[in-house]
Amino acid sequence: MTDLKPGSVVFENIRKDFGAFTAIPDLSLTIEPGTLVTLLGPSGCGKTTTLRMLAGLEHPTAGRILIGGRDVTMVPAHERDVSMVFQSYALFPHMDARDNVAYGLESSGFKKQEARELAEDGLAQVGLAGMGHRLPAELSGGQQQRVAVARALVLNPQVLLLDEPLSNLDARLRRRVRTEIRELQQRLGLTAVYVTHDQDEALAVSDRIVVMKEGRIAQTGAPRTLYEQPASAFIADFMGEANVISCEVLELDGDHAVIDVGGLQHRLPSRQNGPGSAKLAVRPGAIVLNPESGSGIGGEILTAAYLGGHVEYEIETPVGNFFVIDHSVEHLLAPRTAVSLGFRNRGLALIDG
Template identity: 70%
Template sequence: MNNAQRGAVEFRAVRKNYGAFTAIPQLDLRIEPGQLVTLLGPSGCGKTTTLRMLAGLETPSEGAILIGGEDVTRLPPNRRDVTMVFQSYALFPHMSVIDNVAYGLESGGLKRAEARTAAGQGLELVGLSGLGDRLPSELSGGQQQRVAVARALVLEPQVLLLDEPLSNLDARLRRRVRTEIRELQQRLGFTAVYVTHDQDEALAVSDRIVVMKDGRIAQDGTPRELYESPASEFIADFIGEANVIDCEVLAVGGDQARIRVGTAELDLPARRAAPGPARLAVRPNAFAVTGEGPGLEGRVVSAAYLGDHIEYEIDGPAGRLFVMDSSGTDPLPQGAPVRLGLRPGGAALIA
C-alpha cells in the first residue's frame, strides 16, 4: 500500500439492495486521508447502511469499496483495517478499563503485558491515565465514550468509524465529548467517518459533511459551504434552520445576482440563477428587525426572550417567518407591525 493513500476511502458506483428495496441506488464518494467526514441525514437516508458497508457488516450489491487503495469489497470486517465506535460503547462490564482497551490487541495475538502497555498509552491519549483499574460502571458516560475511542485507536486502524457516538449523552456532555473527539482526530491525523443525525454535531466536528437523502448524496461540502450555500430547500432546512421565501432575480452579472425581496434589493452569488421568480433561503439571524426601511412587512405573532436573543414568529405576505434578534432591544408585543431587513451573509438562492 502506498503510504500516501493510507486512510483514503472510496466508494465506486456502490449499490445496496435489500430484496426488491434499493437502499443505496448509486454511491460515488472519496474521503481523503486524515479527513473527518460526517454522513448526515434523517432516519432512513442510507448513512448507517453506508457506514456498515465500509465496516464490512453489509456487502454491496454492486460496485467497489477501497480503503488505502485496496479493494475490500468482499473482505470480512477483521481484514479491513477499520475499527468502529458504537453508540452503546459495547464495553465489557466485568473487565477493567485497561482490559477493555487491551482486549482487541490480545485477541490479535499480542502478549498480555505488551497489550496492557499499549492500552495504557491509549488511555493517556484520551485523557484517562490513572483510571485503568476501574470498571466501566465507575466512569461517567463521557469517560466511557473515551474508553471506547481508546480501544479503537490502539489497534491503529486506517479508518475510525463512529456510529452515532454521542447519542447516549446529555446535551452538555455531548458538546464536550464531540470537542474532545475532534481535537484527538486533528492531533493524531487519522481518517474518521462519523455518522449522526444531529446537524450541530456535524457542523462542529467535520472537515466535510455528506448530506444524504433517499440513499443519494444531496450535497457534499465543508460545514460553512453547506450552511451558507445550501444547494436545495431540503439542505437549507436540514442544516440549521431556514426560512424559504419567494424572491425575484432582477439581473445576473457574472457570478452575482441582483434580487428583490419585498421592498429590499441585494446582491447575492448567482448560483446559476436566471432573471425571474426564484426561491431564497434566509437564516433566522439574517433578518434585521426594524420599524422602517426596505424589507419585508409583517406583524409579530409571538416573541420569546432567551437571554442573548429574542425569537420571533412574524406573519406577513412572505408567510410565517422564524426570526432571531440579537439587537438587545426589548421584545415587541404581539400584533406589533415590523419590517425585516436582510443581511446578505445569511441568505442564499436555492434551486
C-alpha cells in the same frame, strides 16, 4: 501506541439492496487520508448502511469499496484495518477500562502484558491516564466514550468509524466530547468517518459533510459551504433552520444577482440563476428587524419567545411567515407589533426549488 497510518476511502458506484428494497441506489464518494467526513441525514437516508458496508458488517450488492487503495469489498470485517466506535460503546461491564482496551489487541495475537501496556498508552492518549483500573460503571458517560475510542485506536486502524458516538450523552457533555474527538482526530491525523443526524454535531467536528437523502448524496462540502450555500430547500432546512420563500431575480451583475422580495431589493451571488422567479433560503439570524416606518418587508409579530441570549419571533408578512432569531434582547417586541424586515449580507442563498 504505534503511529497511526491514515488511509483513504473510496466508494465506487455502490448499490445496496435488501430484498426488493434498494437502500443505496448508486453511491460514489472519496474520503482523503487524515480527514474527518461526516455522513449526515434523517433516519432512513442510508448513512448507517453506508458505514456498515465500510466496516464489513454489510456487503454491497454492486460496486467496490477501497481502503488505502486496497479493494475490501468482500473482505471480512476483522481483516479490513478499520475500528468502530459504536453508539452503545459496547464495553464489557465486568472488565476494567484497561482490559476493555486490551481485549482487541489480545484477540489479534498480542501477548497479555504487551496488550496491557499498549492499552495504558491508549488510555493516556484520550486523557484517561491512571484510570485503567476503573470499571465502566465507575466512569462517566464521557469517560466511557473515550475508553471506546481508545479501544478502537490501539488497533492502529487506517480508518476510524464512529456511529452516533454522542447520542447517549446529555447536551452539555455532547458539546465537550465532540470537541475532544475533533482535537484527537486532528492531533493524530486520523481518517475518520462519522455518522450522525445532529446538524450542530456535524458542523462542529467535520472537515467535510456528506448530506444523504433516500440513499443518495444530496450535497457534499465543507461545513460552512453547506450552511451558507445550500443547494436545495432540503439542505437549507436540514442544515439548520431556514425560511424558504419566493423571490424575483431582477438582473445579473457578474456573478451576482439583484433580487426583489416583497419590494425589498438585495444583491447576492447568482449561483447560475438567470432573471425570473426563484427560491431564496434565509437563515433566521440573517433578518434585521426595524420599526414599521423603516424600509423593508412590512410585517406583524405573531409570537415572541425570550430564550436568554436571543429572542425567537414568528412574523407574518405578505410574502410568507418568517422565523427570526434576534440577539438584541434589550428591547423585546410584543406580539402584534408592526415591523419591517431587512436582510444582512450573509445568510441568504438562491437555491433549487
